[in-house]
Amino acid sequence: MLWVDKYRPKTLDKVLVHEDIAQNLKKLVTEQDCPHLLFYGPSGSGKKTLIMALLRQIFGPGADKVKVENKAWRVDAGSRAIDVELTTVSSTHHVELNPSDAGFQDRYVVQEIIKEMAKNRPIDVKGRKGFKVLVLNEVDKLSREAQHSLRRTMEKYSASCRLILCCNSSSKVSEAIRSRCLNMRINAPTEGEIMKVLEFIGKKESLQLPPGFADRIAHQSNRSLRRAILLFETCRVQQYPFTSNQAIPPMDWEEYVSEIASSIFKEQSPKRLFEVRGKLYELLVNCIPPEIILKRLLYELLKKLDSELKHEISHWAAYYEHRLRLGQKAIFHLEAFVAKFMSIYKGFLIETFG
Numbered sequence: 001m002l003w004v005d006k007y008r009p010k011t012l013d014k015v016l017v018h019e020d021i022a023q024n025l026k027k028l029v030t031e032q033d034c035p036h037l038l039f040y041g042p043s044g045s046g047k048k049t050l051i052m053a054l055l056r057q058i059f060g061p062g063a064d065k066v067k068v069e070n071k072a073w074r075v076d077a078g079s080r081a082i083d084v085e086l087t088t089v090s091s092t093h094h095v096e097l098n099p100s101d102a103g104f105q106d107r108y109v110v111q112e113i114i115k116e117m118a119k120n121r122p123i124d125v126k127g128r129k130g131f132k133v134l135v136l137n138e139v140d141k142l143s144r145e146a147q148h149s150l151r152r153t154m155e156k157y158s159a160s161c162r163l164i165l166c167c168n169s170s171s172k173v174s175e176a177i178r179s180r181c182l183n184m185r186i187n188a189p190t191e192g193e194i195m196k197v198l199e200f201i202g203k204k205e206s207l208q209l210p211p212g213f214a215d216r217i218a219h220q221s222n223r224s225l226r227r228a229i230l231l232f233e234t235c236r237v238q239q240y241p242f243t244s245n246q247a248i249p250p251m252d253w254e255e256y257v258s259e260i261a262s263s264i265f266k267e268q269s270p271k272r273l274f275e276v277r278g279k280l281y282e283l284l285v286n287c288i289p290p291e292i293i294l295k296r297l298l299y300e301l302l303k304k305l306d307s308e309l310k311h312e313i314s315h316w317a318a319y320y321e322h323r324l325r326l327g328q329k330a331i332f333h334l335e336a337f338v339a340k341f342m343s344i345y346k347g348f349l350i351e352t353f354g
Helices: 019-030 047-064 099-119 144-156 191-204 213-220 225-238 252-266 270-285 290-303 307-326 330-353
Strands: 037-040 067-077 080-090 094-097 132-137 161-167 182-185
Touching (some): 019 047, 019 182, 037 047, 047 094, 047 132, 047 161, 067 099, 080 099, 094 099, 099 132, 099 144, 191 213, 191 225, 213 225, 252 270, 252 290, 252 330, 270 290, 290 307, 307 330
Parallel strands (some): 037 182, 094 132
Antiparallel strands (some): 067 080, 080 094
């Protein structure tokens, strides 16, 4: 088992990061009532860890007995019936799914599937009136129609069902949904908090950490706790005992993006653009989010650019990131950004060197 899963806190009492939020959540449970919750914050900040610890706090060990299913539903979409297939993680007490995986059919997922789950008779918990919990991931990626349907579901089935919503940015969640939830902002952990977790894992694994080693990993993690733990384990696999000057390897996909950036600088042509497109596809197929690919590619390109071009390239990166969020096919916008960069960079080379 990876350390990121092995040392994930099982209860709210054992949470090492965001202890104040964990205590507030614990207070909610002891008051025997849990409102709809919206957890939002950057990737790797610990949202899912807090959610799972909260579920264990409410339902006990039963929340751990989960099964993963790839379920297909036939839902009524006005004049026709459509088939929607989604992966769900469920226990007796909760169901977790990602409605945005259904793409433009997400509103049918919200209208029919969630409605069906919410209608199930709640299970009594410790003698008091129970409720089921629906955990919905990436609600910021839901369409406006789906968010509108979700608002109605929250109101109609609130007696028997609680919703825990999880997303990176609350600004893309409608005001109507936010106002019906207790909003929990989960900040990215500080480097000091990340070091504390790394030292805890090192102690549990009986590892000797040289001075400054945890600090370097924390610095390279970009304040993502998940990333920091993965880097720490990678270092352990590659070389132990640790040395104070030991290299901390980048992620495989980051090296791949760096190679893509180098190939773009070497040649700006339709043939090279076609090759880059295939590599971008490979990253997307391996579940690297398109926004992360674009951000990393910009970072690698800016490292090798003259200062006079940096502003213009950053402007176009922001433009295509916006288009990326509005559109459906990520590859179109990533490829368009690369094509735009090639055009600007080639023009700059011609102008500079003739």
